[in-house]
Amino acid sequence: MSKWNCTAAAIAAVFALGSATVRPATAQVPYERLVAADSEPESWLTYSGNYASHRFSQLDQINAGNVDDLRVVWAYQMDEGLIETTPIVADGVMYVTEPPSTVTALDARTGKRLWKWTPQMGSDVLHIGFPEVNRGVAILDSTLYVGTLNAHLVALDARSGAVRWDVEVADNAIGFALTLAPLALDGKIIVGVSGAEAGVRGFIDAYDPETGELLWRTYTIPAPGEFGSDTWGGNSWETGGGSTWLTGSYDPELDLLYWPIGNPAPDWNGDLRPGDNLYTDCLLALDPDTGEIVWWFQFTPHDTHDWDANQIQVLVDADWEGEPRKLVVTANRNAFYYVLDRESGEFLHGTEYSKQTWAEGLDENGRPIVIPGTDPTEEGTLVWPSLQGAANWFSPSYSPLTRLFYQPTRIMGSIYYKAEVEYEPGQPFMGGGEQALRGEEASGAVKALDVLTGELQWEFPLQTPPWAGVMATAGNLVFGGSEEGNIFALNAETGEPLWNFQAGGAVRSGPMSYEIDGQQRIVNSAGGTMFVFGLPEG
Amino acid sequence: MRIEKSAWPLLLPFLLLAAPAAAQEPGEVAPEVDDPERAERLYRAHCGRCHGVQGLGGEGPGLAQLVLPRVADQTQLEGFIRDGIPGTGMPGVRARVLDDDAVALVASYVLWLGAQTAADASGVTGDAERGHDLFWAGGDCASCHIVAGQGTAVGPELTIIGLRRGADYLREALTAPAARLPVARLGVRSGFFEYLPVRIVTDSGDIYNGMRMNEDSFTIQLMTLSGALVSLDKGTIAEMEKLVGHSFMPVTQGLDDDDVEDLVAYLTTLGRGS
Numbered sequence: 001m002s003k004w005n006c007t008a009a010a011i012a013a014v015f016a017l018g019s020a021t022v023r024p025a026t027a028q029v030p031y032e033r034l035v036a037a038d039s040e041p042e043s044w045l046t047y048s049g050n051y052a053s054h055r056f057s058q059l060d061q062i063n064a065g066n067v068d069d070l071r072v073v074w075a076y077q078m079d080e081g082l083i084e085t086t087p088i089v090a091d092g093v094m095y096v097t098e099p100p101s102t103v104t105a106l107d108a109r110t111g112k113r114l115w116k117w118t119p120q121m122g123s124d125v126l127h128i129g130f131p132e133v134n135r136g137v138a139i140l141d142s143t144l145y146v147g148t149l150n151a152h153l154v155a156l157d158a159r160s161g162a163v164r165w166d167v168e169v170a171d172n173a174i175g176f177a178l179t180l181a182p183l184a185l186d187g188k189i190i191v192g193v194s195g196a197e198a199g200v201r202g203f204i205d206a207y208d209p210e211t212g213e214l215l216w217r218t219y220t221i222p223a224p225g226e227f228g229s230d231t232w233g234g235n236s237w238e239t240g241g242g243s244t245w246l247t248g249s250y251d252p253e254l255d256l257l258y259w260p261i262g263n264p265a266p267d268w269n270g271d272l273r274p275g276d277n278l279y280t281d282c283l284l285a286l287d288p289d290t291g292e293i294v295w296w297f298q299f300t301p302h303d304t305h306d307w308d309a310n311q312i313q314v315l316v317d318a319d320w321e322g323e324p325r326k327l328v329v330t331a332n333r334n335a336f337y338y339v340l341d342r343e344s345g346e347f348l349h350g351t352e353y354s355k356q357t358w359a360e361g362l363d364e365n366g367r368p369i370v371i372p373g374t375d376p377t378e379e380g381t382l383v384w385p386s387l388q389g390a391a392n393w394f395s396p397s398y399s400p401l402t403r404l405f406y407q408p409t410r411i412m413g414s415i416y417y418k419a420e421v422e423y424e425p426g427q428p429f430m431g432g433g434e435q436a437l438r439g440e441e442a443s444g445a446v447k448a449l450d451v452l453t454g455e456l457q458w459e460f461p462l463q464t465p466p467w468a469g470v471m472a473t474a475g476n477l478v479f480g481g482s483e484e485g486n487i488f489a490l491n492a493e494t495g496e497p498l499w500n501f502q503a504g505g506a507v508r509s510g511p512m513s514y515e516i517d518g519q520q521r522i523v524n525s526a527g528g529t530m531f532v533f534g535l536p537e538g
Numbered sequence: 539m540r541i542e543k544s545a546w547p548l549l550l551p552f553l554l555l556a557a558p559a560a561a562q563e564p565g566e567v568a569p570e571v572d573d574p575e576r577a578e579r580l581y582r583a584h585c586g587r588c589h590g591v592q593g594l595g596g597e598g599p600g601l602a603q604l605v606l607p608r609v610a611d612q613t614q615l616e617g618f619i620r621d622g623i624p625g626t627g628m629p630g631v632r633a634r635v636l637d638d639d640a641v642a643l644v645a646s647y648v649l650w651l652g653a654q655t656a657a658d659a660s661g662v663t664g665d666a667e668r669g670h671d672l673f674w675a676g677g678d679c680a681s682c683h684i685v686a687g688q689g690t691a692v693g694p695e696l697t698i699i700g701l702r703r704g705a706d707y708l709r710e711a712l713t714a715p716a717a718r719l720p721v722a723r724l725g726v727r728s729g730f731f732e733y734l735p736v737r738i739v740t741d742s743g744d745i746y747n748g749m750r751m752n753e754d755s756f757t758i759q760l761m762t763l764s765g766a767l768v769s770l771d772k773g774t775i776a777e778m779e780k781l782v783g784h785s786f787m788p789v790t791q792g793l794d795d796d797d798v799e800d801l802v803a804y805l806t807t808l809g810r811g812s
Contacts, residue, residue: 080624123621126635129587131627197587387587417591419582427635433586435594438721439731440782462755464729483728484754497773500756 029090029139031186035252041474042515044089047136047181048395049512051250052315055397055471057513061520062535063475067489067499073521073534074111076104082508083525084133084393086181086469088144089514094523095139095158096530097181100125100132101148103156109516111532115161121150128175128428129197135247135393136181138189140209145189147178153191153207165212169193174425175200181247185257185288188215192244192259196308199265199429202242204284206291216291220244220261220279228278236273239423241265242280246310246393250288251326254343257288258315258328262308266421267387268376269304269431276301281309283330285345295345299332301367304375305358305416306387306430307333314398314405315342316451329451331396331407333389336362337454351454353447354390354409358383376416376432386414386442387434388465395469395510397478402492404448404457406478410465412442446470446480448495458495468524469510479522481507487524487531503531570650577647580640584619584631585648593651598627599728600721604652605701615645661705662803664796669804672797679801682787685808692749692763693733693787694720698809708802715787735781736760741774749786 029045037043037050041058048055062070081099088095093114094106101121105114125132127149137156138145143164144156150172155164169191170176175198183190188206196202202220207213220242222228232240243262250257264273264280281300284293300307309332316327320339328342335356339349347366359368374383390410397406414434421431436442444462449455460480468481477498478490483506489499505527512523522533571577582591588598608623609615619641622630636644673679680689683696699708710717719731730753738746738760746768748760758778760768763786772778793801 082627127629128635131629132622417586419586419591421583428583428587430583430587433582433591435590435592438729439719440734440780442729460755463753482755484752486754486756488755497756502754502757 028142030141031184034140034184035186041513043091044087044512044514045139046088046183047086047138047247047510048249048312049471051252052398053247053249053312053395054314054400055312055395055469055510055512056399057471057473059513059515059520060474060476061515062473062477062513062522064477064491064498066535067475067477069535070489070499070501070522070533071536072501073532075532076106076111076113076530078525078528078530080528082131082133083528083530084135084179084467084508084510085525086136086395086510086512087523087530088137088139089512090139092516093158094514095137095144097134097136097146099134101134101146101150103137103144103146103161105158105161108514108521117156117161117163119148119150119152119154121148125150125177126172126175126198126426127177128195128426129430130177130179130194130245133179135179138182138184140184140189143209145182145184145191145209147180147182147191149177149179151176151178151193153178153182153189153205153212155209155212167207167212167214169205170195170200170203174198178245180245183247183250183257184209185250188288190248190257190259190288192246192248194243194245196241196243196262196265197267197428197430198426199239199241199423200243201238201240202244202262204244204248204259204286204291206288218284218286218291218293220282220284222278231275231278233274239265239429240273240277240280241267243308243310245308246312249313249315249328251315251342254326255288256294256342257286258313258342259284259286260309260311260313260330262310263303263306266423266429266431267304267306268416268433269418269421270302270375272421272431273302277303281307281334283309283313283328283340283345285342297338297340297345297347297366299336299338299366299368300334303334304418305334305383307385307389308392309333310393311391312395314396316398318403318452320348320452327452329398329405331391331405331409331449333385333391334358334368335385335390336368337405337407337449338366339452339454340366349453353407353449353454353456355384355411355413356390357413376418378418380415380417380435382413382415384413385410386412386436386465387416388412388436392467394467394508395471397470397472398451399472399478399492401474401476402448402472403451404472404492405451405454406470406472406480406492407447407449408462408466408468408470408480409445409447409459410442411444412465413437444482446478446490446495448478448492460490460495460497466507468507471511471513473513479511479513479524481509481511481524481526483507485526487511487526487533501531501533503527503529505529571646572643574647577643577650580636580644581647581651584636584644588627593648601648602651602654604704605698606648606652612642612645612649615648616641619644662799662806664799664801664803666800666803666807669800669802672793672801673804677793677801690765692761692765696805696808700806701809703805705802705806708805709798711787712793712798712801713789715789716783716785719785731782733785733787735784735786737777737779737781738768738770738775739777740770741776746770750780
């Protein structure tokens with residue numbers, strides 16, 4: 001045996017000295033680990049932390065008693081652009097996306113880069129209605145999955161960043177793009193698409209993790225003859241939008257996939273698409289083996305304000321009127337909070353959680369009672385919330401300890417305009433615009449809602465409407481961020497501010513937490529930099 | 539007034555789009571914009587979602603002002619439209635969506651929007667020379683404003699205000715200064731009212747009156763009327779009153795209509811030469 005031919009054990013013996021750490025050479029994250037993600041809080045294995053999308057960390061080393069000591073352990077400066085990503089951490093490696101569609105592996109202990117992969121996309125990639133962002137990767141076994149701005153799904157070897165396969169999900173030339181973190185299930189990778197502002201017909205896809213073969217595709221806009229096709233006048237279904245651009249949730253016991261659906265197209269001119277426009281602004285429950293729609297619930301029928309339902313769908317088990325029940329809850333862009341039965345889709349409860357002026361309330365089926373005169377007009381119509389909604393893609397959090405649902409909330413109105421528009425492939429297809437209120441007329445808050453009633457328990461005011469997600473932890477903390485550059489922690493029970501770091505750039509990502517060498521870490525990004533925080537050791 | 543060499547690029551849009559009639563409706567665009575109807579349609583489709591259909595801003599900054607801080611000339615603006623601005627929410631439209639001619643058309647429309655809103659010098663009827671004397675002597679304006687390096691930096695810097703604001707805006711600022719506080723457009727103050735008067739009482743009983751320089755959920759920064767910076771943690775503040783609808787700018791009592799028009803005429807020359 002050559003003296004260089006060391007065994008892994010020998011390397012481990014050498015490097016176990018000092019502060020170095022040796023971990024398995026390959027990240028092996030089989031489905032069994034994903035489905036049991038709550039049992040390894042030192043990792044962060046999916047976009048929202050678990051299949052139920054709680055974005056809750058069970059780590060409590062950092063807690064309400066010591067969070068004031070939190071400091072930067074390392075930072076990573078990304079390629080130029082908006083950071084809206086949530087990293088994955090598995091087996092000592094952090095996998096994070098950089099703008100626009102780059103994937104980078106970092107040593108989770110030091111922040112040193114291990115590899116970096118950037119897709120070749122050319123300079124004429126379309127992204128109509130949204131900036132060049134990416135929200136993260138999925139991991140399954142030893143492979144990472146990333147959606148790209150030019151609408152490809154790419155499988156990368158987690159050890160090297162080498163491309164295992166690359167498939168075109170849809171044609172970017174007519175406006176399709178992928179910005180979401182894919183969702184890895186048992187034997188399939190689920191993705192959705194952006195593009196409603198270009199008048200695409202949205203869909204959800206499932207791919208074979210090994211080969212990239214398309215397993216099924218479910219369109220979100222029914223074709224003539226299909227259920228719901230009578231909710232579209234004329235040929236409007238062909239350009240009906242219904243994007244699927246945010247990661248869904250999964251219940252392994254019911255074996256149901258929950259996916260939120262985006263706005264109808266054109267956004268602000270509803271005259272061109274008479275009807276309720278199914279399944280836009282819906283939550284779909286799907287059979288993950290076939291893509292069949294098991295049930296649907298529409299939050300905003302015939303939407304004329306661009307209120308996608310692409311918010312994180314949070315799965316909660318709780319007693320409802322004395323009976324244990326499987327629920328899905330969501331704070332919708334339209335400013336209402338919803339509680340649904342996630343087996344049947346039955347509407348159980350809904351309530352306003354942020355200022356809105358477009359509906360008198362919800363009827364017994366959860367359908368909004370729309371106030372006349374709130375549609376966009378050529379002269380402009382002032383309505384709360386604004387086009388970006390009371391909520392948007394940024395993540396809420398649910399703490400099973402406090403039973404509170406934490407929602408970053410935008411409190412902002414807009415003057416909505418309607419305009420004529422004709423569909424042209426690869427061109428904006430929106431039919432109007434908005435002028436949002438600004439200055440002291442717009443603000444934000446982190447709101448803590450009772451998870452079952454949606455009633456406000458506390459709120460922490462934010463200077464301007466936020467674009468940053470939140471994460472609750474078992475340390476009785478809620479981490480969040482602001483447009484003004486604050487990365488902060490609040491008491492999860494009271495909302496009292498406990499820690500603030502001025503990061504010098506707007507926070508637009510979702511916080512997450514992991515543990516390495518026995519040390520809990522908190523991760524959030526601001527401006528062009530990702531920060532990793534921890535307590536002083538020793 | 540002598541025009542600084544560096545101001546020439548800023549003047550370019552004004553020179554290109556000289557003196558369009560006031561309060562034109564979009565669609566009745568001045569002849570300097572080729573094919574105004576198409577220009578307006580393209581603007582609304584590609585820009586209106588973020589910058590507002592009238593260019594007054596939304597998620598993105600307002601464009602209906604003569605000077606755009608990042609834009610030196612139309613060529614640069616075309617570059618921003620084509621390629622976007624990295625690190626911001628501004629995407630590029632890419633050649634597949636708008637060809638170079640269409641980009642140029644949209645750029646000229648954006649500059650026209652600014653000219654429409656801000657550069658209307660035709661409403662100036664006063665005597666700029668007399669306005670100059672009022673500004674520097676009778677009006678005591680320099681005790682709060684800086685022009686060409688002279689004065690105090692409590693209120694807005696006015697060295698090139700004639701490029702940034704039109705006569706109507708300036709007239710309103712003189713007679714009803716609180717009517718329209720400017721909104722910050724860049725960085726971590728984006729969306730804030732600037733020059734907002736704030737009154738603060740701390741837990742220890744100190745009282746501060748000043749203009750907000752910046753604020754987040756945890757801290758606030760004021761400049762007092764004497765020009766001192768006050769930085770406070772919100773946890774130490776007992777009372778805070780934001781005087782929305784107020785301004786530290788004194789209403790021009792003692793100035794008659796002619797005085798106001800003369801001041802407007804003087805301010806309009808600042809940055810443009812006269």
